[in-house]
Amino acid sequence: MITLHGFPASNYYNIVKHALLYKALPFQENLIYAGSDALLSINPVGKVPAITTDEGMTLSESSVICDFIEETYPAIPLYPKSATERAIVRQIMKIAELYFELPSRRLIPYVFSGTHAPDAVKEEVRQVLTRGIPALNRLCQFSLWIAGKELTMADIYVHYVNVVVKACASTQLDWDILAEIPGMKEWNDTMSQSDIAQKIEADRLANMPEFMTHVKAQIQAAQSK
Ligand SMILES: N[C@@H](CCC(=O)N[C@@H](CS)C(=O)NCC(=O)O)C(=O)O
Missing domain, CATH: 1.20.1050.10 (Glutathione S-transferase Yfyf (Class Pi); Chain A, domain 2)
Structure with a gap:
C-alpha cells in the first residue's frame, strides 16, 4: 500500500491526497512535519509531500508523484489520452x-x-x-x-x-x-464542493492547530539560535 508522508495543512500534500482518493487507491497517511530528521530520511530536501510506493521506493515533488501515480495506476485517468x-x-x-x-x-x-x-x-x-x-x-x-x-x-x-x-x-x-x-x-x-475536497478541507482544518503549534515552535527555535 502507498504511504503518503506529510500533514493535512499542506496544500502540496493535499494535491497528492486528492489524486489518490480520486483514483480510489488504498493508501495510509504518515503524519510528519517539515524540519524533522524522520522526514529528511524520506525526502532529503525535507519537504512534504513524499510517498513510499508499494515497492518501497520513496518519491518526492508533488508533480512527479502525480505523474507516477497516473502511470502506475492508469484506471480512473487524470490526464487526457492525447x-x-x-x-x-x-x-x-x-x-x-x-x-x-x-x-x-x-x-x-x-x-x-x-x-x-x-x-x-x-x-x-x-x-x-x-x-x-x-x-x-x-x-x-x-x-x-x-x-x-x-x-x-x-x-x-x-x-x-x-x-x-x-x-x-x-x-x-x-x-x-x-x-x-x-x-x-x-x-x-x-x-x-466535491466529497473529496470537503474531506480534505475537514482534515486540513483539524490539523491546523497542531500545525500552527509546530510553526511557532520552529520560529522560537530559530530565534533562540
Ligand atoms: N516543490 C515541492 C514543494 C513542497 C513544499 O514546499 N512543501 C511545503 C509544505 S506545503 C514544505 O514542506 N515546506 C517546508 C520547507 O520549506 O522547509 C513539491 O511540489 O512537492
Whole structure:
C-alpha cells in the first residue's frame, strides 16, 4: 500500500491526497512535519509531500508523484489520452506552480506571523503573479473543467495552489487575484464542493492547530539560535 508522508495543512500534500482518493487507491497517511530528521530520511530536501510506493521506493515533488501515480495506476485517468492535451494539462500545472504558488509562498511567513511583508517583497511577488494571470487566462477553459470537458490533474493541482494564492494575496496584497481570471472563482467553488475536497478541507482544518503549534515552535527555535 502507498504511504503518503506529510500533514493535512499542506496544500502540496493535499494535491497528492486528492489524486489518490480520486483514483480510489488504498493508501495510509504518515503524519510528519517539515524540519524533522524522520522526514529528511524520506525526502532529503525535507519537504512534504513524499510517498513510499508499494515497492518501497520513496518519491518526492508533488508533480512527479502525480505523474507516477497516473502511470502506475492508469484506471480512473487524470490526464487526457492525447499527448497534446496532456501537455496542456502539465503546462497549466507548471504555470500555476511557477507564477502563482511560488511567488505567493514568499508571503507565507508574514501571513503566519500576522505582520506585513516589506513593500519591495510585495512588489516582486505582484510582478510574478501579474505574469501568471494572462497565461492562466489563455490556457484555462472552465468548460466545465480547467482544461476542458474532463476533470484532470490540473483541476486538482490548481485548486490547491489557489488555497495559498488566495490567502496570501488577499491578506498581504489586498488583491482578489482569482477575480482576474474569468471563470476561476466559479470553477474553484465547484471544485470545493466535491466529497473529496470537503474531506480534505475537514482534515486540513483539524490539523491546523497542531500545525500552527509546530510553526511557532520552529520560529522560537530559530530565534533562540
Ligand atoms: N516543490 C515541492 C514543494 C513542497 C513544499 O514546499 N512543501 C511545503 C509544505 S506545503 C514544505 O514542506 N515546506 C517546508 C520547507 O520549506 O522547509 C513539491 O511540489 O512537492
